[in-house]
Amino acid sequence: MTTIDEKQRNKAFFQAMIEGISQEMERDERVFYMGQDVGKMGGVFQSTVGLHQKFGANRVIDTPISETGMMGMALGAAAEGMRPIAELMFVDFLGVCFDQIMNEIAKVHYMSGGAVKQPLVITASMGGGFSDAAQHSQCLHSLFAHVPGLKVVAPSNPHDAKGLMMSAIRDDNPVVYLFHKGILGLPIIGFIDADIDNNVPEEPYSIPFGEARIVREGQDVTIIGLSQTVQKAALAAEILAEQGIDAEVLDPRTLVPLDTDAIIKSVAKTGRLIVVDEDYLNYGFTGELSALIAENLDIVKLKSAIRRLGVAGVSIPYSRPLEQVAIPQVEDIVTAAKEVMASSIL
Amino acid sequence: MTTIDEKQRNKAFFQAMIEGISQEMERDERVFYMGQDVGKMGGVFQSTVGLHQKFGANRVIDTPISETGMMGMALGAAAEGMRPIAELMFVDFLGVCFDQIMNEIAKVHYMSGGAVKQPLVITASMGGGFSDAAQHSQCLHSLFAHVPGLKVVAPSNPHDAKGLMMSAIRDDNPVVYLFHKGILGLPIIGFIDADIDNNVPEEPYSIPFGEARIVREGQDVTIIGLSQTVQKAALAAEILAEQGIDAEVLDPRTLVPLDTDAIIKSVAKTGRLIVVDEDYLNYGFTGELSALIAENLDIVKLKSAIRRLGVAGVSIPYSRPLEQVAIPQVEDIVTAAKEVMASSIL
Amino acid sequence: MSDLNAKKRWMYETMVLIREYEDFLAMAYFEDKLPPKIQKGLAFDIGAGPIPGEMHLSAGQEAAAVGVCAHLTKDDSVWGSHRSHHFAIAKGVDLDRMTAEIFGKVTGLCRGKGGHMHLFDLAVHYACTGIVGGGIPHACGAALAAKMRGEKSVAVAEFGDGAANEGSFHESLNYAGLWKLPVIFICQDNNYGISVAKSDSTAVESNALSRAAGYNMPGVQIDENDPLAMFEAFATAVDRARRGEGPTLIEMKVFRYYGHFQGDPETYRPKGEIETIREQDPIPNTAEKLMAEGILTTEQIAEISQKAKDRVMQAFTFAKESAYPDASETFQHVFTD
Amino acid sequence: MSDLNAKKRWMYETMVLIREYEDFLAMAYFEDKLPPKIQKGLAFDIGAGPIPGEMHLSAGQEAAAVGVCAHLTKDDSVWGSHRSHHFAIAKGVDLDRMTAEIFGKVTGLCRGKGGHMHLFDLAVHYACTGIVGGGIPHACGAALAAKMRGEKSVAVAEFGDGAANEGSFHESLNYAGLWKLPVIFICQDNNYGISVAKSDSTAVESNALSRAAGYNMPGVQIDENDPLAMFEAFATAVDRARRGEGPTLIEMKVFRYYGHFQGDPETYRPKGEIETIREQDPIPNTAEKLMAEGILTTEQIAEISQKAKDRVMQAFTFAKESAYPDASETFQHVFTD
Numbered sequence A, B: 001m002t003t004i005d006e007k008q009r010n011k012a013f014f015q016a017m018i019e020g021i022s023q024e025m026e027r028d029e030r031v032f033y034m035g036q037d038v039g040k041m042g043g044v045f046q047s048t049v050g051l052h053q054k055f056g057a058n059r060v061i062d063t064p065i066s067e068t069g070m071m072g073m074a075l076g077a078a079a080e081g082m083r084p085i086a087e088l089m090f091v092d093f094l095g096v097c098f099d100q101i102m103n104e105i106a107k108v109h110y111m112s113g114g115a116v117k118q119p120l121v122i123t124a125s126m127g128g129g130f131s132d133a134a135q136h137s138q139c140l141h142s143l144f145a146h147v148p149g150l151k152v153v154a155p156s157n158p159h160d161a162k163g164l165m166m167s168a169i170r171d172d173n174p175v176v177y178l179f180h181k182g183i184l185g186l187p188i189i190g191f192i193d194a195d196i197d198n199n200v201p202e203e204p205y206s207i208p209f210g211e212a213r214i215v216r217e218g219q220d221v222t223i224i225g226l227s228q229t230v231q232k233a234a235l236a237a238e239i240l241a242e243q244g245i246d247a248e249v250l251d252p253r254t255l256v257p258l259d260t261d262a263i264i265k266s267v268a269k270t271g272r273l274i275v276v277d278e279d280y281l282n283y284g285f286t287g288e289l290s291a292l293i294a295e296n297l298d299i300v301k302l303k304s305a306i307r308r309l310g311v312a313g314v315s316i317p318y319s320r321p322l323e324q325v326a327i328p329q330v331e332d333i334v335t336a337a338k339e340v341m342a343s344s345i346l
Numbered sequence C, D: 001m002s003d004l005n006a007k008k009r010w011m012y013e014t015m016v017l018i019r020e021y022e023d024f025l026a027m028a029y030f031e032d033k034l035p036p037k038i039q040k041g042l043a044f045d046i047g048a049g050p051i052p053g054e055m056h057l058s059a060g061q062e063a064a065a066v067g068v069c070a071h072l073t074k075d076d077s078v079w080g081s082h083r084s085h086h087f088a089i090a091k092g093v094d095l096d097r098m099t100a101e102i103f104g105k106v107t108g109l110c111r112g113k114g115g116h117m118h119l120f121d122l123a124v125h126y127a128c129t130g131i132v133g134g135g136i137p138h139a140c141g142a143a144l145a146a147k148m149r150g151e152k153s154v155a156v157a158e159f160g161d162g163a164a165n166e167g168s169f170h171e172s173l174n175y176a177g178l179w180k181l182p183v184i185f186i187c188q189d190n191n192y193g194i195s196v197a198k199s200d201s202t203a204v205e206s207n208a209l210s211r212a213a214g215y216n217m218p219g220v221q222i223d224e225n226d227p228l229a230m231f232e233a234f235a236t237a238v239d240r241a242r243r244g245e246g247p248t249l250i251e252m253k254v255f256r257y258y259g260h261f262q263g264d265p266e267t268y269r270p271k272g273e274i275e276t277i278r279e280q281d282p283i284p285n286t287a288e289k290l291m292a293e294g295i296l297t298t299e300q301i302a303e304i305s306q307k308a309k310d311r312v313m314q315a316f317t318f319a320k321e322s323a324y325p326d327a328s329e330t331f332q333h334v335f336t337d
């Protein structure tokens, strides 16, 4: 959506993310990166390509397949003044180390009455769409966001990928940084690119948490996504525009902190809300955003009932035709928007 | 709220729960119970008192402090036709075994295309209120409910405790059964008893999942809680009644499946909703229930914005005066109800 | 033919079938995944083609599977990992339905819902999981069930060297040792966890030699990729388990002939390693031995090879010709009811 | 007095202080928790009184803490568990602020937010956690930080016999052995995990003797509840760690004089056990030894006892007299900003 000028420096998401990490590692020698296959291999999803060569095996560290140990070590190292980045290869694996994340890392600062800091970043790939089946396709941002004490970041585009990574590393609190495999721009996985913002300036820059991005302004209906679903929403908005529906697309970018003002403002303007998510539909992100509006109906006048799209009560099936149904697609957003426009509340 | 007649057989929650387990273990020899200190000791929260004596060490099994192993074994045993009950001493410890719950137990039936059954129950104590601090006071039902493939049950009173336990054990699917320490009726932990339904018939009975209980009928505002917050809501309703506010108190009893009809019907009647929870406020139960109404504003006409109460963005603090603030109390519900009654939407 | 010789022959045949299957799949996997059929700019599209998603092949690890399964009955269970085709085949999983599953077809073992890391065949008590270490306690649970019911069946957990560093390994082995469960742990040491060599992930040389004692169970290290060595070691272990004397940890050196997943550039693999391990391929080695023992002839070896090829072709044809599940199945099988 | 004798004296004094603290706390804990002050029908109210919540006491385990901490500097870190008062005191945590924390007061180490399982004192690099096994990898992380920065400090993880069956134990020890981290693991074998005896939870007799080898580190078992034995064993371990040669696992037999938590009916405890272990109390034993060595006199022992009582009283008075945090603090300290 940005117009390309001479100054534009287009990068893929994964490159932008690595650039952010690399610049922070240069600036601050307390920053180090650990995870499975993040060393020589450069990450199974190329999340660390070049870092091992640049910073050496002492700062870009291959770990055993022992995520609980890794997360616990991140806590200990952070408490002692280091600034670890710990990568979960797939966010699906949070289950093997969720205690360290939920009960230890997230709680130490609070439990210590502010005495102990946890300047660490947990990175993880997420998302489906390429038939990697039920245990390797999940988006589980809602689980992290539910737990007080974690900041949760999920950029939708290369520009934000770098700026939010730099903010994450500079933050003195634990930050969960999630990257969707289907927007990384890897040469081995199909990806969606609605050209939201592929311009990645070379100089370091950070993007504050808690500030939503208005991806597209519109008057008729607000569509909020996260990570890859922002890309899908942007594509849906283009189709909708052709059909005379002027959608506003909003990217909260960070779930914690959440830019509640921007969301309320947008829905107050359009009077209609669709929340699109690739995480499970119930008891999560789509519920929280819908509730935010439901709590503010004294200042937001809705024209239609809120509409939620997500992975509705099922695990991610392997077979492609089923996976396509389980995960909300661009057409589902288009259909939902048309239905919302056609409906009205009592 | 039930009137006591001669047939009334009052039992504490923990006794009712044990009776349910015991009767199922008598009926079906495939049922066994395992967990830490559930044997001779009868459970740290007396969840298995008498079972070890009655059924022996082969069916009521003390485990090492190895929750991942235990949950994984429950899966394997269930796949081979047994019907395990696996107890997590505190639900807070789900983190050390969440992979087995989320990626294995919850998904096996779906991933196998229906071939493999998982007739097992995960029980866990939950809740705070007695200064057990951040890692031993949580209510984490939203985390389970977010994951497709798990049924999630949290009874609020002794009658339901037995009936829902029997249903849980008879269910061919994985069921998470949560009991709040502050309603168990133990002689060592203070508890709330609004006398919702303490009548526990001796003969076996099961209560179907997905059927809410209307704890109190009312016209002005619907208050929905879960587990202990239902008790608190019932007490709040009594206070509100004295102040001329006629609250309807609803107990969904099971989060998955959720009795959406009952909730919609109640809120359609009262036009006002307060959701009270002891789990964390954001990205969870209160959001889901609010969203349910927000999605149905074409059939529900709200008079006021929805109001949510929960543990708002903090871990549970140890110090009593802080914990009292962090966890929604009866007075908070009363205040919220009065505010909701006084407000109105655009 | 003696029972033992019949088993040896079965092991050889099964190894050949597995190898044939994996080698065929290795290539079939790339169908429609390469330019120009895929999204512009991609060099390879993991999600494209008739066999989408990750693919972990077991070629080079057949010996472990056949040495184990030669001793198992249908009632014994096997709990595998992300790299488990060899055990599935050796355990007798229906090859047509397994292949259909890998193609995501409705005729698949899981009606297309599981995929290659999630093969379930109740008929032969076989299951696997994609979470490293995740399946190990499942085997303990099956063993516990057998023990509780007084049945003689055993359970097998099979996993890689990398999995032995997960907490689940430790907890499972402790349960097994403590409760004397009829379970056998098969650690296949292919020297890698994806790109990381065992010496960079594991504090000790051998899990069997250094860790089994920590759980009060025998640890057996098999230092050669040889089905007969596994056959022998497992015989002892399975007897012990069936007698109610408890678990055993067996570790075996195996080879990973392909990348961790298909498409893996394997830049971490030392030069010449593939050639070295290919030279030690247990299939021709076993063929030689069985010929020397008079159990197989050259003609029979050719026959076995042809039979395997035919069987594989039949399975792939079945899979290809099967239909995809109907979209409505997406919302089925969450719960039994 | 020689350095060694001064250390021995310090160990004795510190043991006495810990014991005095725990014994006093054991009783103080029950204040306002019994009828008639509590909810009708209750026999005991865990949440009532000035010290609410669970309470795990370390009386009988002092020897482990002082034998370790005698070798540590302020910069070395200790990572404890739910039962860690002994290590906190031996590591030099501010006793007033520790006690205020246990009372939930704003002058507490954590301004009242943590409670007795969550004591953090950055000044002396001390932390603990209520999740069994949860703190073990934290020590590895601190050791990793020291190693990365080329510092000579070491980290200590202290935990119980029950914790050694958690996956986190295994993963942590593997990291430590693999990366030769300057960390020492102290497993305190009090023979129980709540009500379950070690023989009912652990497949082996000794973690040190049977499991350390699985992580390529020395395992030392100390079969007596003796501070001097720990002092010696730890000397070797800490030297090794500071020399960059890697971790050690030390296991020591200790006693749990109280219930798992205060209020525990302890019906699982064999008759006479308490008497037997009380007879072997290391405090009088150590006093005798030090008197025989001429390090302490009877008068000094009485003095030490009185000093400990005074110190404990001072801490409890400080705690009692301190204010509770303001309600508004509930919503502070979630994030640094």
Ligand SMILES: Cc1ncc(C[n+]2csc(CCOP(=O)(O)OP(=O)(O)O)c2C)c(N)n1
Residues within 6 Å of the ligand: A036, A065, A089, A093, A096, C082, C083, C130, C131, C132, C133, C159, C160, C161, C162, C163, C164, C190, C192, C193, C194, C256, C260
């Ligand atoms: C808990 C978990 N962590 C990481 C992964 C990613 N992963 C899949 S296979 C694999 C390597 C496993 O190594 P090993 O156990 O030796 O098996 P091999 O692949 O060599 O057969 C890894 C790290 C996973 N699937 N699950």
Ligand SMILES: Cc1ncc(C[n+]2csc(CCOP(=O)(O)OP(=O)(O)O)c2C)c(N)n1
Residues within 6 Å of the ligand: B036, B065, B089, B093, B096, D082, D083, D130, D131, D132, D133, D159, D160, D161, D162, D163, D164, D190, D192, D193, D194, D256, D260
């Ligand atoms: C992960 C986890 N599981 C269970 C518990 C409950 N629990 C608290 S202390 C304890 C016993 C621990 O035994 P051990 O490690 O031997 O320490 P001890 O209490 O004997 O000092 C248990 C089971 C817990 N806190 N964390």
Ligand SMILES: [Mg+2]
Residues within 6 Å of the ligand: C160, C161, C162, C188, C189, C190, C191, C192, C193, C194
């Ligand atoms: Mg391997």
Ligand SMILES: [Mg+2]
Residues within 6 Å of the ligand: D160, D161, D162, D188, D189, D190, D191, D192, D193, D194
């Ligand atoms: Mg113990």
